[in-house]
Amino acid sequence: DQxxxxxxxxxxxxxxxxxxxxxxxxxxxxxxxxxxxKYPAEGPTFLISISSIKDKNEDGRFTVFLNKSAKHLSxxxxxxxxxxxxxxxxxxxxxxxxxxxxxxFGRGTSLIVHP
Amino acid sequence: xxxxxxxxxYLVKRTGEKVFLECVQDMDHENMFWxxxxxxxxxxxxxxxxxxKMKEKGxxxxxxxxxxxxxxxxxxxxESASTNQTSMxxxxxxxxxxxxxxAFFGQGTRLTVV
Numbered sequence: 001d002q003x004x005x006x007x008x009x010x011x012x013x014x015x016x017x018x019x020x021x022x023x024x025x026x027x028x029x030x031x032x033x034x035x036x037x038k039y040p041a042e043g044p045t046f047l048i049s050i051s052s053i054k055d056k057n058e059d060g061r062f063t064v065f066l067n068k069s070a071k072h073l074s075x076x077x078x079x080x081x082x083x084x085x086x087x088x089x090x091x092x093x094x095x096x097x098x099x100x101x102x103x104x105f106g107r108g109t110s111l112i113v114h115p
Numbered sequence: 116x117x118x119x120x121x122x123x124x125y126l127v128k129r130t131g132e133k134v135f136l137e138c139v140q141d142m143d144h145e146n147m148f149w150x151x152x153x154x155x156x157x158x159x160x161x162x163x164x165x166x167x168k169m170k171e172k173g174x175x176x177x178x179x180x181x182x183x184x185x186x187x188x189x190x191x192x193x194e195s196a197s198t199n200q201t202s203m204x205x206x207x208x209x210x211x212x213x214x215x216x217x218a219f220f221g222q223g224t225r226l227t228v229v
Contacts, residue, residue: 006157041225042223043207044220093216100146100209101146101216102146102173106157107157108157
């Protein structure tokens with residue numbers, strides 16, 4: 001049972017345009033939402049996060065929007081660059097045993113930005 | 116910079132072998148995780164640990180065990196490797212505060228079981 005869903009396996013965008021990656025979740029106990037970027041043969045790297053008490057967080061070209069009532073978040077990349085081509089994972093964190101936050105990941109969306 | 120180091124980038128093991136995957140982090144993080152990544156399935160949590168000697172099962176613990184004898188080291192053990200455990204294994208660590216929930220990943224170990 002997937003708690004974090006990324007329904008688009010891939011997305012193709014022209015350089016300079018906006019990339020929008022979407023993510024849905026089912027568990028209302030999640031407190032934090034995160035986006036990671038992964039290049040082939042490397043581990044994922046953290047990109048941006050948002051707390052469940054906020055609806056927007058911005059960091060340079062990257063903005064994450066959270067719609068808690070719809071249990072939906074999105075990552076906007078503006079403008080998109082060829083170096084942004086990677087797999088993007090959405091993750092949601094909940095508090096677990098020992099007070100730790102455990103990220104649950106979606107299946108990823110492969111973004112290709114064409115020059 | 117946080118550094119999470121996995122002992123091997125690539126491993127080839129035979130069915131039935133006992134396999135050890137090692138992970139070390141240098142940021143004094145309390146939490147450590149083992150995930151596996153498979154095409155179309157994303158990252159799935161195998162085990163995590165929130166303290167030395169403490170471990171909790173993740174979503175797919177069957178066929179695996181873990182060991183955390185020191186804070187900086189978290190080992191994943193495949194008791195008897197099988198071909199369906201061929202995968203990319205990713206170790207991660209994170210701090211304890213709510214403001215720092217992001218996990219930092221190692222470079223991954225590509226394990227092939229033949």
